[in-house]
Amino acid sequence: MGGVSVTIDITGLPHERITFCPSPLAELGNALHALAEPAHHPRLHAWATATSNALEPELAGRMLEADFMWRSTRSDFLMPARPRPTLAEELDDLDRMDDERFVGTALEISCSTSHYPKGLPSPLVDAWSRRRALDLAAARGPHQAAFVERMLTDPTGTRAWIRRLLEDCDRAFFADTWQRVRVQLTADAQHKTDLLRRKGLAQALAAASPALSLEEDGHGSRIVVDKLVHGRTDARDSAVTLLPSVFGWPHLFTLYGPGWQPVIQYPAAAHEIGCAEPVETVRLRLEALTHPTRMxxxxxxxxxxxxxxxxxxxxxxxxxxxxxxxxxxxxxGLLVTRRRGRYVLHQLDISVVARIGSDFLESVLR
Known part of the structure; x- marks a missing residue:
């Protein structure tokens, strides 16, 4: 097993508890991220430009206040373990979450991966976590700092504010978008479900993303997510949910924090520039080209x-x-080699070299 990956232990977990299903809340989170970071999503340039231009300034301002929940990292509550057919039902599920849990996940906005696998106490009850949340928000600007201060002071009121924001985004642009992508996401989930039943989990995972694989040995079974982070979680007594996404590419999100059912969100859209390369392959290619003689x-x-x-x-x-x-x-993997008589000839594989930049970008955004 590689040094960088997220590993989900599924030893003994029945395949019936591994679910492929679309989520309107997860896709809304992706759409909001695409509006906040359009450079990550060149395929969505036309949609992001048109949607941003049509936003009412008041709604755009509210989206900016809360964008730390989806701009660089993704708050865990935006990846439901039990997807519902409608956004309203998923928001109702969020309303049933207690304040400590909701605020804890909403304010986990650090790029650090050291705390996430172990979990932190909620900033509503822990002074260190509270200071950390305020410091992280302050680094993102005064609007975000004021919003986090408000959430810590009035979590119930701020949660209602977040729900209204998501509902207003739904009315302004997402409802029509969801109607267009829902059919594709449902078909993708059904296809992966059929593969799981007919050909097994390994093929279903590989079809979802080349960055997903099944590892089996004498110690059990694990889903391995090829990412530039290291983490592990145990799903043997719970379940695993896989969420297809049109707006998520090139990101591959994994929810694996303590106390959460593991969720993997994978891009359903077909790749236009070749399949995703493993992180280790990208590293080998970059290192191979750093030597002046090889250049x-x-x-x-x-x-x-x-x-x-x-x-x-x-x-x-x-x-x-x-x-x-x-x-x-x-x-x-940068050379094509062929034999001509007693000579072995080597040539650069131009198509592979041409993809290095995009492969690297996808690896770091995965």
Missing amino acids: NLCRNLARAAYSTNELADAYGLTAPEISRHLAVLRKA
Whole structure:
């Protein structure tokens, strides 16, 4: 198992408790994130521009106040473990959550991954957590700081304010959007459910995202999420929910905090620039290209196929030295190698190199 991944222990968990299902609340959270960070979502440029231009200034201002809940990280309450058919039903479920739990997840807005797997006490009852929440909010601007102060002082009133904001976003732009994407998300979830029943969990996960896999050995079964974070959680006595998303690409969110049923939100939209590469592959490719000699070799290998001896002669190096550099490029998947008679010719795989930037960006946004 790799050093960076989120692992969900599902040993003995019946497949009936692994559910693929769309969530209107989760997709609204994605839509709000796309409006707050349009650079993350170039495919949604036209939608984000049109939607932002049509927003009433008062609603846009309220969205800005609360955007720490979906801008850089995602508050856990925006990823329901038990999705409902309508946004109203999911908001009703949130209303039944106690204040300590709701405020704790709403204000978990740090980029740090050290606290999340262990959990922190709610800032409503713990002085250190309260100071931390206020400091994190202050770093995001005066509007966010004032909002967090209000939430800590009047959690019940602020929760009602958040519900009204989400309902107003629904009326302003999301209801029509949801009607368009709901059919696609339902079909995607049904397809993955059928795969799970007919061909097993491994194939259903692989179909959802190349970053999802099933790991099985003598110690049990685990869902592994290939991300640039390390975490683990136990779902053996609960369940796992997978939420398809149109607005979420390229992000792959995983809810795995203590006390929460694990939820994975994966992009349902087809990739336009190839499949998602594992984080380790992206790292190998970036490292392979950092050496100056290999960079120079790529200049030749991008233009034509060359043998090891030809490259050695061109750069004044020994054949074994060139072979070692070529081996690094080959291990990273950057070379196409073919035999011509007694010669082995190497050439740069242009299509793979062209994707490195987008693969890296997807890895860090996943």
